[in-house]
Amino acid sequence: MTVESTAARTPRRSAGNKAGTTGTKRTTSTTKKAAGAGKSAEPALVQLLTPEGKRVKNAEFDKYVADVTAEDLRGLYRDMVLTRRFDAEATALQRQGELGLWASLLGQEAAQIGSGRALRDDDYVFPTYREHGVAWCRGVDPTNLLGMFRGVNNGGWDPNGNNFHLYTIVIGSQTLHATGYAMGITKDGADSAVIAYFGDGASSQGDVAEAFTFSAVYNAPVVFFCQNNQWAISEPTEKQSRVPLYQRAQGYGFPGVRVDGNDVLANLAVTKWALERARAGEGPTLVEAFTYRMGAHTTSDDPTRYRTDDERLAWEAKDPILRLRRHLEAAHHADEGFFAELETESEALGKRVREAVRAMPDPDHFAIFENVYADGHALVDEERAQFAAYQDSFADEDGGK
Template sequence: MTMTHTLTPTAEPATDIESVARLVSPEGERIPDPELDRWVADVDAAALRSLYRDMVLLRRIDTEGVALQRQGQLALWPPCQGQEASQIGTARALRQDDFAFPSYREVGVGFVRGAQPADYVLAWRGEEHSTYDPYDINTATPQIIIGAQSLHAVGYAMGIQRDGTDQVAAAYFGDGATSQGDVNEAMIFASSYGAPVVFVCTNNQWAISEPVSVQAKFPIAGRAPGFGIPSMRVDGNDVLACLAAMRWAVDHARRGRGPAFIEAVTYRMGPHTTSDDPTRYRDKAEVERWRTRDPLSRIEALLRAQGEFDDEFVASVAADADALAAQVRAAAQGAVTREPITVLDHVYAEPHSGLEEQRAWFGAYLEGFSVDEEAAR
C-alpha cells in the first residue's frame, strides 16, 4: 500500500516542495499529522535536543571538510550543508545491527552509526581505501559510483532473508541516481523478492548541474509504487518528519512486508563537491529561498517555543562541536602518508597473482623516479 503522502503522477511537478509530509514548519511550528505522529510519540524535548545536537555536529564536520580541502589537506570534499535533517533523522531510525549503504555525501549517516573523526577525512586525503571496517559500524564504505549501493543493499537484504533474521538494509542515493539503471534494477529485485530494504532518495534538487526537473517530471516517490513498493514523500529539512518516515519504512521492512521508499525533499546549499562552482548554474535567489528552510533553525525555533533552548544547552553543543572539529583537523593534518607502493596493500584478503604482477610493475615504475633523481644530481 502506498502512503497517502505520495503523489500520483497527475498531481504536482517534481519541483513541488509543499506537498510533502511535515511535522515542523520552516518557522518551527509543530504540525499534527495523523500518519506520522504515532511514529514519533516517544520524542520528547530531550530527544529533540539530541537530534539538534547531531545536526550541529554534522554541519561542523562538513564545515571542517570544506576548509581542509581549501587548505590543501584534502583532495576533495562533497558538502552536505542543508541536508542534515534527512541524514540524521533517517539514520537515527535504524537499529545498530541494521546495515546502511551510503553514497559519498552521507557523512551524517556515518556519524550516527559511529564513525570516528579520522574516518571522515583520510579517504578524501587519499591515505586509505576505506577508513573504517564496515562491520564495526554496520555501514558500507561510501559509494562514489552513482546508485551502485542500491544493488549492494538489496543483495545484503536478500542475505538477511536467507539468514532468517530481522535486520534491515538501507540504501541512500540522490535524485540523479534514480535515472541510473542500478537503482531501478535494485527496486525490481527488492520488490520481486520482498527484500527487507529501505530506499532513501535524498532529493536535493540538483544532480551536479542538472535540476531535478530534468530527472523527473513528477515526484520521484511516485515511481516506487510502479515497482510495487510503498513510498512516502517527506520534508527533508524536517528532522522529526524524517525520523517518523524512516521508522515507518523500517518497520514495514522488518515485519517482512518487503521494501519501502522515502523521498526526502531537501536542498544542497553548497557545491556538488569542492571542485564545482554552483554559481554557474544556480540562481542566487533560489539558494536564499532555501536558506529560510534551514533544518537547524526550525528545530531551534521549536525548542525555543517549548522553553527548551537555553544558553547552557547552546554552550554545551558548541563545545562538543569545537572538540569534534579539532579532532577532525588533527586527523587530517597529522596523517602520515605511506609509501606509494602500499596502495596495493589490503586489496585482497589472500595473495593474488594478478595483484603481485601489478605490484612488480608499479614497483619498477616507482624505482624509475629514483634513477632519474640520481641522474639529475
C-alpha cells in the first residue's frame, strides 16, 4: 500500500478525465488501508507502466485510468515529446545568449503531463519555475514562458486566463499561495481544487511546512505535488530528509503517496485520486513523484561536479517518453506514421519558438518605476533620474553620447 495518513470546466484534452464530482465527504479504501504503510525498507511506489512499457495492475488506482483510450495514450505521448522539444530549444537559446537563464524539465515530463492532464479547467495551478509541461496542459503558449527568462516581462501570461499562476522563483512560497487560494474556494462553495508544484529541495522550506499545517487545519482542497528529482541543485535527497518525502504528510494529518514519476499513466491516476479527495471535502494530499532531473538544475549549473554518469545512465533507462513509446508499440496503439508526423510537428514547434524569442521587443527600461506607488514617491523619482543618467552614459550607435 502506498498511502500514509493519520486522519467547472472540462480540460482541453484530458486523458479519460471525469469532470463530475460529489459534494459529500467520503473515506476512500486507499485511506482506510493506510495504517502501517511505508514501514518496509523500500517505500511503496505506485506504478502502472514498467520501464519496459509493460502495463501492470494496481488495485487502488487502476480505476482512475480505466477509461483511458489508445487515442488518449497517443495524446499523452505527444504532450511529452513536444514539451521535451520545447525545453531543448529553450536550453539551446540560452546557450546562444538569447535567454538569461533556463530551468530544464528534462526527465520530468511524465510527472508534469500526467498530473497536468488530471486537472479540470476550473482547478487552479501554482507552479514553480520548471512546470513547462503543466503549462502546456493548461493551454499556455510555450513562447509566453520565455519572456521572463529573456528579461522582457515579469511573466508573459494572464494567470486567470488559464488558471495557471505565474512562475514562482522564491522557493516554496507558492505552496502558501495555493493553500490560501484553496481556503478561499471552500468559502466560495466551489467544488474545484488547487494543485501546488514544488521540488524536493523546497520541501525543506518553512513555507512548505506552514502550508501543510494550514491546509490540514482548514481542510483545504489542495494537492501538494512534489517532483522529487533527487537533487536540490547539488544536494541529494538523503541529506534533506531521514524519511521518504511522502511520509511527511503523516505528521500533518493527511495522506501521502509516492508515485513513479517517470510513469505518465500512474501520475495521471494518482493525481486524479488526490484531486477527487480535495473536491469531495477530504482535504489535502501530498503526492511525491519519484523522478530524476536528467539535466542541470538550471543552465548556470554543472551537474557533472556532484553526480556520476552511472547514476544518470541508470535513470536514462527509465526514460518516461521511451517507456510510453514501448507500450504504444507493443499494444499496436501507434505506428511509424504517427511517430514520423509527431517528429515533423516537433521540429515545427522548435522553429516557432526560436523565431518568437528573437522577435520579442525590448521592454521600456523605465516601466519598472511606473507601478511602484499609485501617487508617485520622491525616492522612486530619484532612482528613476539616476537610472536615466546611467542610460545616458552609454555611447549611442554613432559613437556619441
